[in-house]
Amino acid sequence: MNVSMSTRIKKTLKHKLAALVPAWEGRVQDVPASGEVLSGPCAVLAFAEEVPKSAWAGYRRIIKISPYARSEDGGAEQVEVWSAELITGLHQVRLEDGEGGAFTCIYLGSTDSERRDAESGLVTRSLRFGVYIPEPQRxxxxxxxxxxxxxxxxxxxxxxxxxxxxxxxxxxxxxxxxxxxxxxxxxxxxxxxxxxxxxxxxxxxxxxxxxxxxxxxxxxxxxxxxxxxxxxxxxxxxxxxxxxxxxxxxxxxxxxxxxxxxxxxxxxxxxxxxxxxxxxxxxxxxxxxxxxxxxxxxxxxxx
Known part of the structure; x- marks a missing residue:
């Protein structure tokens, strides 16, 4: 995946996530830099491993989406509610970037348990999605x-x-x-x-x-x-x-x-x-x- 494509996919997903969960007030961001502390309810979007290409599905890449909730807002229970909204709103959903390129998100499960972020005190867990990008055919x-x-x-x-x-x-x-x-x-x-x-x-x-x-x-x-x-x-x-x-x-x-x-x-x-x-x-x-x-x-x- 080239830089331009990954940038467009991230931008498209961030807009989609912000629309799915208005409580985040648009706070959907990349992995925080060293020393940066997350504040308030939000979500973090990160690219994970690449997956071998499929002849019919195209290029595949794994992404992780991690919703963060404050303890006073429900903590783990709120994370579960948001996770369900993300799965419903993204699984097998076709998205289109600003240049007309289409890709599909497939929910692949969660390998992480609920945990508390040490710096911010926010509760979170990570959801794994596959991003599938059809490739041009000869x-x-x-x-x-x-x-x-x-x-x-x-x-x-x-x-x-x-x-x-x-x-x-x-x-x-x-x-x-x-x-x-x-x-x-x-x-x-x-x-x-x-x-x-x-x-x-x-x-x-x-x-x-x-x-x-x-x-x-x-x-x-x-x-x-x-x-x-x-x-x-x-x-x-x-x-x-x-x-x-x-x-x-x-x-x-x-x-x-x-x-x-x-x-x-x-x-x-x-x-x-x-x-x-x-x-x-x-x-x-x-x-x-x-x-x-x-x-x-x-x-x-x-x-």
Missing amino acids: TEHADAAGDLWLSALQRWTVDELGPDWSVYTEHWPEGYRMPSVLWRLTGYSTAGVGTAALEVRKQWVGHVLTGHTGMTDQTVGHLVEQLALQSRIAFHPRDVQSNEANESVEGNIRYLSVDEVTADMQADAYLNGQLRLTLSQRISRPMPTAPLMREIHHSKGIQ
Whole structure:
């Protein structure tokens, strides 16, 4: 993370934290310098370790947010109240900096117990959040360009959810919007079906990200139900240049079969995804080639 990016992220988070807890009166600051004593209710924001990049989530960095409360204001109990407000206000929330860059905060838990700051006497504990920053993707790795299945799945999702939703493929893009869905390929297998056909199966993970838990859960449930009820996803005629065997065809439209779809409502929407989907399709095996028989000799008797 370069200095400019880290500065923008800190500035954005400080504004967000000040808005979430008005009692701090805007006192959200960096780690105090040596000898500096904190005063009044406030919060301290600090960058911690970097985490290896994710192919679909982008750059990741850990931050620590530490709310501080005076004993006369409730001490540890007040810290707990503020911690709950921070988790609700930041977990799986998309934030945008002043230059239009988007990042997502994910609550990772707290490894610290409540403690009293020796210099100020304030009570505090630290909350850990992951900051996820999508990275620009190279043009030759453009999302759905090389996978017709992914194009069909993306189109089906857009048709199902409507124009207010953004539907992405393979990775979260820079400046992504909510509400949104991300589909990415996680597995691929084949199996023989007799001597003439081959079944191709692909496994996908779906991420549903919105600003409201209720809306997220409702959308996940809707997609699971519709995939199960419709049981197939259409290729548009312009997408298809193949020799499928035993496929369902209506006019010039061919279909992918929905073999299985499940959802985990507790999964991290941005990083892990709630949906697990398996699609399949049968294709014909190529016929083996052999040299033509040139002569046949036949004899009635046995010598």
